[in-house]
Amino acid sequence: MAYEVEPPKYVRLAQTLQQRIEDGTYAPGTRVPSENQLVQAFGMSRPTVVRALELLKRDGWLESRQGYGTIVRGRPEVVERKDRRGREALERDESQGAGRLIEVGRVPVPARVASALGLPKKAEVLMRRFLVEEDGEAVELVSSYFPAGLVEGTALGVDEPLRESAREHLETRKKVRFDHVVERVSARLPEAGEAELLDLPAGMPVLSVLAVACDASGRSLQVADVLLPADRQELEDTYRLS
Structure with missing residues (x-):
């Protein structure tokens, strides 16, 4: 029997946000929606949203700036995804x-x-x-x-x-x-x-x-x-x- 393997929810959300950065929906230098807005927009729990944002920060797509929230950095020079x-x-x-x-x-x-x-x-x-x-x-x-x-x-x-x-x-x-x-x-x-x-x-x-x-x-x-x-x-x- 073959099993279809699907990424976990936080990875799927991170992939969606990454795609929106690449297509210009979230432009470099702008703020991404708040955690509350993402929870409501995607119908996912706060821990799932937080984990997706942390994944994108780790890989260089986003960064946290004190007083501004989470900012889009854009596509990293070298994209390297590792599920560690x-x-x-x-x-x-x-x-x-x-x-x-x-x-x-x-x-x-x-x-x-x-x-x-x-x-x-x-x-x-x-x-x-x-x-x-x-x-x-x-x-x-x-x-x-x-x-x-x-x-x-x-x-x-x-x-x-x-x-x-x-x-x-x-x-x-x-x-x-x-x-x-x-x-x-x-x-x-x-x-x-x-x-x-x-x-x-x-x-x-x-x-x-x-x-x-x-x-x-x-x-x-x-x-x-x-x-x-x-x-x-x-x-x-x-x-x-x-």
């Missing part, structure tokens, strides 16, 4: 993100995570699991794993949303420095609990983006396993050929 789901997971503020924290606790390290963290198979790690939702629909399941020794003296083990990203929390509390991320993308069938949380029909696969965050020496500090329903998400990268 791992980075989003590592830098997510759980108290501000669209979704909910559903589980915190020590668990046996999954095999795919053990090798990434350089831990023996029977080791225990701290897991924080966050369900990302858009307009009441589950779109991502993010399970973040931390070495047990690294989380001592932090609030990562507390069953409450962090008011900053796990990266910021660790860099502040443990004086570590995140340097780079390695992402590995694979497809698999979800476990029963994962399928239930993502409301997937039987037999529906998921894309797994395993993001391994390391310090400058290559030591793994955090692993985020981002699960994307294959029928609702896609990964896209646009780059210029030299």
Whole structure:
């Protein structure tokens, strides 16, 4: 059976806004409609609108100017789109993100995570699991794993949303420095609990983006396993050929 993969809502909205910039509807130097206006115009939730605007700012189409709002910059000299789901997971503020924290606790390290963290198979790690939702629909399941020794003296083990990203929390509390991320993308069938949380029909696969965050020496500090329903998400990268 073939599954038609459709971009998430915030990507579709970003693509629509980008098209309006390119066709001159939103001219360079002008303000884009406010968040409230975009919510009403497109019938999407505020988190979806905010995420679309942040994507366009990241890629250089828009910029925020204090006292003026969000301004159109126009088409960037080099257009490069990267869906860096791992980075989003590592830098997510759980108290501000669209979704909910559903589980915190020590668990046996999954095999795919053990090798990434350089831990023996029977080791225990701290897991924080966050369900990302858009307009009441589950779109991502993010399970973040931390070495047990690294989380001592932090609030990562507390069953409450962090008011900053796990990266910021660790860099502040443990004086570590995140340097780079390695992402590995694979497809698999979800476990029963994962399928239930993502409301997937039987037999529906998921894309797994395993993001391994390391310090400058290559030591793994955090692993985020981002699960994307294959029928609702896609990964896209646009780059210029030299």
